[in-house]
Amino acid sequence: MTAAAVSLKAGSVALTTLSFSQRDLTAIEAELARKQQEAPALFCRLPCALDLEPLQPGDDLASLVELCQSYGVLPIAVRNAGPDWQPQLQALGLADLGRQPAKTSHHQTKARQVKIHRGNIRSGQQVFSDGDLIVLGMVSAGAEILAAGDIHVYGTLRGRALAGVKGEQNAVIGCQQFDAELVAIAGQYRLFDEAPKQAEGAVVVTLDAGNLNITHV
């Protein structure tokens, strides 16, 4: 038996969508040129879908496709194209992806910065992270760790830990062994004057309606 001349395989490929805020080709060209300058590696035969939402069926799609191609973008499909667009799509050989809401990269949440500290943090040392802070070691009494995001200590926390120092209420502090002098989330702090025997073992500290909750895990 010979193999079929054609076989179909399903798969998904991430596809960039190009959206336009206006119909003016000169303005679009200027913007494309700027973006290409920013990321020349990205604009190298980049397959993409064109979002036709703001355009009118009377607009010259062929010129737009040509313009895109000259800036290293290869339109292979369109989104949000009404029935009036169909003749142009057929002529240019573009697929119609229908009416799908396109996510623009501006709406994607920026990945949080994570600082990983390998080793122990000794008395008198201070470690700060603008995002999350992960300590692979212990934090000695008299040491201080601060993070704009969460703090995780894979070891004993004996010093001070301040999470959400820029006001992040949802920040958490986690550690494998808890014997802290002070913990704080978004400015709410708690001191542990008496050695907290109750808090031995792994602990997560969260802020809930202005109260610091210390939970064993």
Add this chain to the structure above:
Amino acid sequence: MAKVIVITSGKGGVGKTTTSAAVATALALRGHRTVVIDFDVGLRNLDLVMGCERRVVYDFVNVVQQEANLKQALIKDKKLDNLFILPASQTRDKDALTIDGVERVLNELKETFDYIVCDSPAGIEHGAHMALYFAEEAIVVTNPEVSSVRDSDRIIGILQSKSRIAEQGGTVKEHLLLTRYNPERVARGEMLSVTDVEEILAVPLLGVIPESEAVLKASNQGVPVVHDSDSDAGQAYEDAVARYLGEDRPHRFLERQKKGFLQRVFGG
């Protein structure tokens, strides 16, 4: 290649100088060419403990400031031919030491010695920084007591951030030496136990030196305690140095000595 070891603690009075003298002597007794340097400029003590205070003509500061050469300042030990002392100056202060000067002296010493033991002053200021800056290994001397443990923790942090090796991205090898250990007081809950200290500092234990009358006697006589091989402290230092050199020796003097019948009757 010579190895630079710093004896440090942060806190004063925990036994750095006694340890420096004992460790250097024990290394020399094992045949290694050893020099011990007193970094405690202005409060020099090492020469007393080593029993060579009346033979100091030139000192470490003179050599650092190129007022004398090393040969003139090095003092040969009374008993051991392969042990030398580089004493501190009593009339100067710690600012007399500079990174460049100390480096030059250490480099010169490295040509002839196997081990360079640096006796650090207490504190975390300039003098202590000078003593630890060029260290490859550190013996952290700690008493079983919370303030001493806290200060040791602090000095380890400085060692791993401000020494040259740390600046170059490496780590200084740390050893924990617990001194003035009294098992009876530990049993009564008056002192931290070895396990407590190990847990807080997370540094490999090199040895435990029991609190001993032999230490005070040795200091006052100017004979390092390892020469007193009958004493518990002398033996404990000997063990520690053997371990440092890679021998596998069990830790001793951790438990209360069982008193014999006569001792119980007559006390002692």
